[in-house]
Amino acid sequence: MGTSTNYPGLAAIALHEMGAVGVAGAERCTAVLDAQAPPKPQLQVHTSGTTGAPKHVGFSFDMVAKYIVGQNVSAVAGEQTEATPVLLTFPLGNISGIYSVLPTMLQRRRAVLLNRFTLDGWRDFVRRFQPEMPGLPPGAVGMVLDAGIPPEELACVKMILTGAAPLDPPIQRAFEARYGIPILLSYGATEFGGPVTAMTPELYAQFGNTKLGTVGQPFAGARLRAVDAETGLVLPAGQEGLLEVSAPRIGEHWIRTTDIGVVDADGFIFLRGRADGAIVRGDFKLLPEVIERALCLHPAVAAAAVVGVADRRLGQVPAAAVQLKLGVPAPTSAELEQHLRYHVYATHIPTKWHFVDALPRNNSFKISLPDVKALFVQSA
Known part of the structure; x- marks a missing residue:
């Protein structure tokens, strides 16, 4: 053991939106630490729960510099670029924010800042700066359709980049x-240190729309495989199972996710749903994504979120929150039930319905499932 000493001046700081405050009781470090092993500063990022319950993941500064900043800064830091500005909508406390904000700053790129994503803000950005490959949250793709944006307004756009949630x-x-x-x-998670697969313009040029729905192939040395949930055995190409990810930026070990997916013969990844969100209705296990996809086939449905709510007899039953399209006759819950019976088994029919103007979403523009569940608690 080496000698011990104090490291004054260390602090715990909590970031919230645009504010930063010292954590009560931890404004200054008085702990006795090993002089031969001083603490290494880290970025602590809160996960969204891809691999299980949300938690904090720590990234060393070296990892951020090498894999997050280094792989995303094409220009030498300090050189001014005249490229199209970057639209920044993610906070720095989230992995997508780190990947977008830090490289933009080091490239000294111009940026358009939005407090949070809005469709009006995105449309204004496209009109003003005519980007060829703008980003768009998956949840906003349907919003563009529902808003009836004319194709000529997006004439400058050659490709749309999206990720962070299923589409x-x-x-x-x-x-x-x-x-x-x-x-x-693309597909990634905080637990992987960011994205691990992407459908690139080069891959699209080669395969076109024959891979519709794919999140692309692994890149930057990442490996993905589908395994059997019970045995853990690696499944052959084309067979559905739980995804496991090995990301070199984190380590060579395999990370078990709760994402259900398929790796096809060409190495493309397709997401099928979430195992941890399964609803057990009596003896039947239902995936909410199956019900949501079927609901979105209805011409009046803009978006849907399905959650499991407690039921005294069956344990759980599916409940659906539905966002309807504007300017379209609103269907009743009975009409939506009839629509679903053409697409899913009777066990998948929701027993509770809630119609909303907009589904609740978090800062990453993902649907907030706790808030969706709260809708049914409030209505009850």
């Missing part, structure tokens, strides 16, 4: 058919 294939198909703009998806 329903029917919505992707409808968007690409209306606007003639391919959507390139």
